[in-house]
Amino acid sequence: MTLGTTTPLAVEATGLDVTLGGRRILAGVDLAVEPGQVLALLGANGSGKSTLVRALLGVVPTSAGSVRLFGAPLGPSAPWHRVGYVPQRMPAASGMPATALEVVTSGLLHRRRVRPAHGGRRRALAALESVGLADRAHRRVQEMSGGQQQRVLIARALVRDPDLLVLDEPTSGIDIPTQATFVDTVARLHAAGTTVVVILHELGPFAGLIQRAVVLRHGRVAHDGPPPAARPEHAHADHDHTHAHPDPEPPPTGPTITVEVTP
Ligand SMILES: Nc1ncnc2c1ncn2[C@@H]1O[C@H](COP(=O)(O)OP(=O)(O)OP(=O)(O)O)[C@@H](O)[C@H]1O
Numbered sequence: 001m002t003l004g005t006t007t008p009l010a011v012e013a014t015g016l017d018v019t020l021g022g023r024r025i026l027a028g029v030d031l032a033v034e035p036g037q038v039l040a041l042l043g044a045n046g047s048g049k050s051t052l053v054r055a056l057l058g059v060v061p062t063s064a065g066s067v068r069l070f071g072a073p074l075g076p077s078a079p080w081h082r083v084g085y086v087p088q089r090m091p092a093a094s095g096m097p098a099t100a101l102e103v104v105t106s107g108l109l110h111r112r113r114v115r116p117a118h119g120g121r122r123r124a125l126a127a128l129e130s131v132g133l134a135d136r137a138h139r140r141v142q143e144m145s146g147g148q149q150q151r152v153l154i155a156r157a158l159v160r161d162p163d164l165l166v167l168d169e170p171t172s173g174i175d176i177p178t179q180a181t182f183v184d185t186v187a188r189l190h191a192a193g194t195t196v197v198v199i200l201h202e203l204g205p206f207a208g209l210i211q212r213a214v215v216l217r218h219g220r221v222a223h224d225g226p227p228p229a230a231r232p233e234h235a236h237a238d239h240d241h242t243h244a245h246p247d248p249e250p251p252p253t254g255p256t257i258t259v260e261v262t263p
Pocket of ligand 1: 023043044047048
């Protein structure tokens, strides 16, 4: 499907099913994201948020359904150079002797290109600056704290100047001032037309940026629309801000809207 005649959707997923370890994790998920939109993916722990973004990016196999990125099916012809992805945790860097600058510069590499583009070092330094790590460019990533490693990963995604930025809980473990700097950076990218899909546990500092919220529940879309508004009990420190209401059984078929959305 396209918008008008020429602009493809940034993401178009139809009927996605994912089964992992013999369990059906996603069941018939449809998701269409228009270019330039900032979408939050919410839901209780284990509802399938990370699995959905991994499926969108071809990192986990799907057993049914299809995904297109900017109109191209997943595979070698997909426009991977237009996509920046920040996974939830750093899978490899903790054992890697590379410096922050090297890891960020690696974000400029993609198929067919074995050297970073011209100006790569300058761009990588600018990306590190945007996450508050300019002064640690030559530090080894494995010597950094978890929060700093996460910021290096964010910079690696940002340096690509992506048209689609996919973030899996990007600010967990990052201090408040740095979160604000990062949110400013995402706001700048959004103003320049970048599409953003971000998994969040609570809207927090992203609240002003989010245009649409998709809430997953038991691997299905339970809500797709305006972001949920904060309610008084959400002021409690131990409140789960993004929960779907308790429901021991997965819903039958079709979405059930039970998130807290005020008009
Ligand atoms: N490789 C895997 N093999 C088996 N089960 C998996 C695998 N990856 C994820 N799961 C299961 O799939 C379910 C959804 O996991 P997922 O990480 O997508 O949820 P989530 O909504 O992102 O949760 P969280 O907020 O805790 O990160 C969980 O029950 C998880 O245990």
